[in-house]
Amino acid sequence: MRVLIAPDKFAGTLSAVEAAEAIAEGWRRHAPADVLELVPMADGGPGFVDVLHASLGGDLLAVTVRGPYGDPVPGSVLVHDGTAYVESAQACGLHLTPKEDRRPERAGTYGVGELVAAACDAGASRVVVGLGGSGTNDGGAGLLAALGAGATPDGSLTGGAAALGDLEAVDLAAARERVAGVRLVAASDVDNPLLGLRGATNVFGPQKGVPEDRLQAVDALLERLAAATDKKVAAAKGAGAAGGLGFGLLLLGATRTPGLDVVAAAVGLADRARRADLVVTGEGAFDFSSRGGKVPYGVAAIAAEALQPCIALAGQVLVGSREMRALGVESAYSMVDLVGEDASFADPAGSLAALAERTARTWSR
16 A cells, blocks of 8 residues: 655644654554655745755755844755745744744844845745744845845834834835846745735734734834835735735745645645555644645645545644545544643654554554
8 A cells, every 4th residue: 555644744843754754653563564655745834945855855055044133043945956945934933032032023034035045146046935934024024125125214124013113115126136037936825915904913913922902003014114115015915924024025026826835846746646545644733724725735635636535643633524524634633632632742753653553553455
């Protein structure tokens, strides 16, 4: 039996690569003769570059860039067959700052622009920027500044959303020239606009630490950036991704595509699914929000097109069988139900392997 193992990360515990390896380890305990193909997945957020490198190979270029508050952080650019892949979370991710130290109105995306610049300098004709997991909400202002955009007054693009309160004008000419001849792709699993009730601030600001009583004010700061650049682009799908990084990239001519689609195409997931007898996916919490561009839903859709069954292994399963099937998943299995919540967090890899072993008893022929 051929089994395709294509999970997302288990946020806070296992990377997608580690999750795939744990599932394979457990599966082999029960079904050592099964042929397992490991294809860890990502949707554009943390792990985007690692997942692509694990499947594609290519050259990893190490760079040091500004973190969300200006401190240097390590980053990497993956170059493969003329395309460079950049993970914005490496430069502005929420995970880079302890919860008690987060100041989302001061956090900026300058380092993401530095990653894009490094990708251009590497000679790539196409640069794909994975968006997700950001701790910033500056509308991509920092990214634009790092690529050469000017502003009046000076510095109003590099101080996070708070600095936009003084913004009078933006000149994008130098930034657009910096990426001229390069096809930019914004890889995101969300299609929110920049502003308004469905925008970057109101939907995602609270999880980054923006207080409820500051949401309207911060949204107004991003509106100043939109007014100084292009309000029509601010309303485009994906402009609100990663605290408005999508907006910054769209201003520079980027096209937007779901991050999962980028990864699936790069690793040839559809062809691999057609060769499999069973597709196994997974994530930390499998719930109905998985429909919103998350890995299990996307993998299940590809499995369905290949006429192959898809099952999910998760830390927790928070949907019933009817919702599960609406997501295209035949069955979903929970680590917490098998070993308990404490054990799942104490030994996530071992718990996931145990769950995979148990699941193989049902599904392996």
